[in-house]
Amino acid sequence: MVEQVKPKYSIHWLDKIAEIPKQAWDALAQPLATPFLEWEWINNIEKSGSATLNTGWQPCHLTVWQGTELIAGALLYLKSHSYGEFVFDQQWADLSYRLGVRYYPKMLGMSPFTPAVGYRFLIAPGEDEREITEMMVGAIDHFCVRNRINGCHFLFVDPDWRSLMESYGFRAWLHHSYIWSNQNFTNFDAYLQQFNSNQRRNIKRERKAVLEAGLQVRVLTGEDIPQHLFPLIYRFYSSTCDKFWGGSKYLTRQFFAQLYSTYRDRVVLVVAEKENQPGKAVGMSFSIRKGDNLYGRYWGCFEEFDCLHFEACYYQPIEWAIAQGIQTFDPGAGGSHKRRRGFPATGNHSLHRFYHQRMSQILHHYIDEINQAEAEEIEAINQDLPYSKREIDLSTLIHQP
Numbered sequence: 001m002v003e004q005v006k007p008k009y010s011i012h013w014l015d016k017i018a019e020i021p022k023q024a025w026d027a028l029a030q031p032l033a034t035p036f037l038e039w040e041w042i043n044n045i046e047k048s049g050s051a052t053l054n055t056g057w058q059p060c061h062l063t064v065w066q067g068t069e070l071i072a073g074a075l076l077y078l079k080s081h082s083y084g085e086f087v088f089d090q091q092w093a094d095l096s097y098r099l100g101v102r103y104y105p106k107m108l109g110m111s112p113f114t115p116a117v118g119y120r121f122l123i124a125p126g127e128d129e130r131e132i133t134e135m136m137v138g139a140i141d142h143f144c145v146r147n148r149i150n151g152c153h154f155l156f157v158d159p160d161w162r163s164l165m166e167s168y169g170f171r172a173w174l175h176h177s178y179i180w181s182n183q184n185f186t187n188f189d190a191y192l193q194q195f196n197s198n199q200r201r202n203i204k205r206e207r208k209a210v211l212e213a214g215l216q217v218r219v220l221t222g223e224d225i226p227q228h229l230f231p232l233i234y235r236f237y238s239s240t241c242d243k244f245w246g247g248s249k250y251l252t253r254q255f256f257a258q259l260y261s262t263y264r265d266r267v268v269l270v271v272a273e274k275e276n277q278p279g280k281a282v283g284m285s286f287s288i289r290k291g292d293n294l295y296g297r298y299w300g301c302f303e304e305f306d307c308l309h310f311e312a313c314y315y316q317p318i319e320w321a322i323a324q325g326i327q328t329f330d331p332g333a334g335g336s337h338k339r340r341r342g343f344p345a346t347g348n349h350s351l352h353r354f355y356h357q358r359m360s361q362i363l364h365h366y367i368d369e370i371n372q373a374e375a376e377e378i379e380a381i382n383q384d385l386p387y388s389k390r391e392i393d394l395s396t397l398i399h400q401p
Helices: 022-029 039-047 091-096 130-147 159-166 187-194 197-212 230-244 255-262 308-322 336-341 357-384 392-400
Strands: 001-004 010-012 058-060 063-066 069-074 077-079 106-109 151-152 170-178 215-221 267-272 282-288 293-302 328-330 346-352
Touching: 001 267, 010 130, 022 039, 022 069, 039 255, 063 130, 069 130, 091 357, 106 130, 130 151, 130 159, 159 170, 159 346, 170 336, 170 357, 187 197, 187 308, 197 215, 197 308, 215 282, 215 308, 230 255, 230 267, 230 282, 230 293, 267 308, 282 308, 293 308, 308 328, 308 336, 336 357, 346 357
Parallel strands: 106 151, 293 328
Antiparallel strands: 001 010, 010 063, 058 077, 063 069, 077 106, 151 346, 170 346, 215 267, 267 282, 282 293
């Protein structure tokens, strides 16, 4: 479908990222801090069958062209459920049901299954961002109203872009995740010094437990990762999903296998092996790096070892991050235990618009109260951190990208 906007621009709605030339999309996506809007990452998710119509993620990407040149794009999906989003809107869905308003399908903007801040419209440098954004918002509104879609939602949004979108009537909903920041640490011991004495001893004990279990843990990146480990990532991921998350196995085996040839330059693996069985992984964590940001994604183990989860998912990545000059480490969704290991609660926002009048009225009436409660929760969490000196600026944590 092609919609003519005015002679200068044309808008195309596309049903897979593969319809967009990789070089054209990445010219817009690669300058961003987030790696999760890049063509290869999204194409891997869609091509592998992880995010498709059959899984409830129907690609519906918005693109803006000037002749044959791509000047803007928005990664969008029509969702028939709320799984894999990590922003839990089931209460909004329940309210909609009680009002007799259809909640699904909904329009969703995010990198699928990826609770990491950075989503935004992609706009070419030199273009008028406000003009292009207004055009894209208008196209989305028109599409949703015409197709009787009652809600549009953008998750884990870029903080600067959030401010722009609020000027077009989207309402921001505050959430929190746990983010490690590099406070100019020179090494792991310097990182430990921020904690009170009890927590320093606890972390040292946890790391010692892994050594005493006879495990060797190493970090592998990019070209140093052998190909056979990529299918193994899926097995660890699958094992963790089966143990803890029930039906939340969103990514396919093919997704991880494809990363070897397409995206391994961004991959960071922490691999745990028994000292008497080198080369045979018993546990692994999987992260993605871009610039000075590190993103923890998945983890798993075939045997249970005391504190291996903390070592593979937190301590080894932090030690490596300090050595590499990484400035922020987002270890992934959930887990209040992260805060005791140097990950304070940090605010992030989603953006929402309802096209049904009553739902829109309720959102606008209550969202400030909801956000105030969340801000108070963030403050309460961070007042209970095991630091020797508490120097946490709540406003910084709420607005940090």
